[in-house]
Amino acid sequence: MERAVTPPGLRPVGRKRTNRFARVVEIALGILLVAAIATSLLGRGGLGFGGVGGGKTITVGGKNFTEQDILVHMLSSLIEAKTDLKVVRKPFLGGSQVTHSALASRSIDLYPEYTGTGWSSVLGEAPIGGDPQTTYDKVKEAYETRFGITWLPPFGFNNTYTLSMRADAAERLGIDTMSQLAARSSELTLGATHEFLEREDGFKGLQAAYGMHFKKVTGLDPGLTYGAVKEGTTDVNDAFSTDGRIQAFKLKTLKDDKRFFPPYYAAVVIRDDTLKAHPELEETLNLLAGKIDDATMSALNGKVDLERKEPRAVAEQWLKEQGLI
Template identity: 45%
Template sequence: MKRKLFILLLAVALVISLGSLGGCGQGQAAAGGTITIGSKDFTENIALAHIMADMIESYTDLKVNRKVNLGGSNVALKALQNNDIQMFPDYTGTIVANYYQEETGSSEETLEKTRQLTEQDGFKVLKPFGMNNTYTLAVTRETAEKYNLKTFSDLAQVSENLVLGCEFEFQDRPDGYPGLQQVYNMNFKDVKGMSHGIKYRSISEGEVDVVDAYATDGQLKVFNLVILEDDKEYFPPYDGLPLVRQDILAEYPEIDDALNQLAGLLDDETMQELNAKIDSEGMKAEKVAHDFLV
């Protein structure tokens, strides 16, 4: 009789134990959740989105969906506003000058204005990654030597003889070609809009003479291009950083701590090297992001 009672009690204890474990598992699932990170349609932004996703998955219980290569800046912003994505990597100069069409200043001034402008619309920018991916203009060494080009002002004097190849949004955004026309009186013979990747092939094959570029582009080294000096300091700072919806941070405050661990880790040279691994060595952006963090 005692043996039967012991077995019965043991069985009850086992049921209770399994129930507790099941409840614990349900609690952990509820404490997790799923978020979506997006990116624009160029190498660096895609890589940064994967780095952000890896950090969140490593330091939180959240699952991350990745919607990379969405399109240009305004496409990514629209997705964020519509809550199709909850965050994406962006740049201070783009936010201030392009989204809000406000004046930029130094890196510190532009960052502070970025914080103020985004907060009023329900977003938050976290700590900068460390690189300043400012716009620049680049030419082949042959073109630089032929026209003795060192600065944007030098280029403006011969621009009517040259063809500019640039990303589609650069043609129209206020901090792009329209501003160059005003500040430098730079008017090219023709302007050809194209994707980020195609423009480097176009300049190497002589289809265009000048390209817009990001200071951290890996392909600047790959194609041995000459970066011209923005001697009137036209282009604003473009410090890279996460742009996140405030409501998702309120729901999952651990995201803030996870992503802020990236602060200052990616200087210009490091970012250029990561970009080159993708663009010239053919590595997947996901692997480059993972390898950087491990």
């Protein structure tokens, strides 16, 4: 009865079977999505090394959450302002595997990625902590060698994974670190995105590193995790450190005292053939290198998630304030 009336985004994750099913569904949807994008773009003039519209169109893709939506519009508007290229905007394509597949298959030309995600989720390497520059250098070299894809210099902010819970609950339970959370995890529930539950640098690795065993684990759509904790539907959620809802919803992020999570510095990933066809893109996109710190990205996210402003308007307003468009 409970399963029949519970919305799909709030149903418990049945440990292995459901996680495997969610993974298969994401991959299948990704294949269909890439095919659909390619078909659509072929109708506009065919796929080309530098884009999709007779060599003068660039397609910018992004993942399925607010920060990526803002970055897609930021990159797209900057390209349109600084070059004679036309831009097709494709935010909310899906998770990491979907967007990477779209890039590799030439359905899109570039998108924003995170160093830790590229290393662990895309390349399938064991998570590495420590120095951000080391992580960037390793992932940059591996992408170039394996995929013919270039990592441009990072924007400047580190949107690392974290876990959060209501600040009042954390204080009441004496939880400040992830180790302290693990000690009480059998009393608590976790609501996390399906991608986080599947990733080795997410819940799988976190369980092994900290020995967490929650009373209940629920797979949620990305837009529901913070509200679920705020309303008390779940006790703990996976969070992005630059999400504006953390402060607005009075949540507390827990210290990763074992340094499990790697650095997640955001940067543009772009195919080498696209850069070769349009070398002006590198100089244009590098105008954003080092320009966006954690606080700035968090504030931009908050304008969309909390103030309900349009992502494109938020992105373009920031670009104007910086004198970039």
